[in-house]
Amino acid sequence: MTGAKKKKIIKTIKIDADKCNGCRACELICSAFHAAPKYSSNNPARARIRVINEPLKDIYIPVYAGDYTPAECAGRDKYTIDGKEYEECAFCRASCPSREDFKEPDSGLPLKCDMCEGEEEPLCVKWCITDALVLEEREEEVEGEEAQEELEIGVKSLAKKYGLQNVAEVVARMAMSNKD
Numbered sequence: 001m002t003g004a005k006k007k008k009i010i011k012t013i014k015i016d017a018d019k020c021n022g023c024r025a026c027e028l029i030c031s032a033f034h035a036a037p038k039y040s041s042n043n044p045a046r047a048r049i050r051v052i053n054e055p056l057k058d059i060y061i062p063v064y065a066g067d068y069t070p071a072e073c074a075g076r077d078k079y080t081i082d083g084k085e086y087e088e089c090a091f092c093r094a095s096c097p098s099r100e101d102f103k104e105p106d107s108g109l110p111l112k113c114d115m116c117e118g119e120e121e122p123l124c125v126k127w128c129i130t131d132a133l134v135l136e137e138r139e140e141e142v143e144g145e146e147a148q149e150e151l152e153i154g155v156k157s158l159a160k161k162y163g164l165q166n167v168a169e170v171v172a173r174m175a176m177s178n179k180d
């Protein structure tokens with residue numbers, strides 16, 4: 001593995017806040033896609049994207065759900081952009097104990113954008129008719145060691161969620177079926 005180059009795809013959603021009109025279609029489709037069963041309901045509170053929506057101040061900013069953090073920040077930030085003052089922590093992507101954003105409303109479990117795993121294009125991008133959200137993809141070469149580290153982190157997180165034994169059994173089954 002050492003020294004060998006691998007390719008990885010980096011997906012970026014470019015956000016043009018000036019084009020966002022606060023319609024919240026992105027929140028609706030995200031929550032519907034992640035409903036169980038899929039598309040059985042929609043509730044923006046379950047979306048992995050949140051639109052800061054303050055019509056009186058002409059503020060509309062889509063923010064994506066990022067990582068969960070068990071501890072809130074000791075210091076906060078507050079932005080003023082073009083004379084518009086935003087709420088404390090407005091742009092933060094974390095699911096954090098200090099606020100309700102990016103938490104599943106019933107269970108309180110953290111929500112994180114998964115780029116609509118399995119879909120060719122993120123659905124929020126597809127549903128945003130103003131092009132405030134645009135997907136960009138690029139290929140990057142990474143060192144074999146870096147790819148290996150990422151793989152290990154991925155496996156560790158699966159093991160934490162499902163148990164190492166279960167993950168190992170699934171991998172063994174996949175390896176067997178690939179032989180056929």
Ligand code: SF4
Binds near residue numbers: 024025026051133
């Ligand atoms: S769908 Fe697009 S325009 Fe509508 S709120 Fe979301 S980002 Fe803004």
Ligand code: SF4
Binds near residue numbers: 031
């Ligand atoms: S990319 Fe998919 S999971 Fe992420 S916010 Fe958009 S619709 Fe939700």
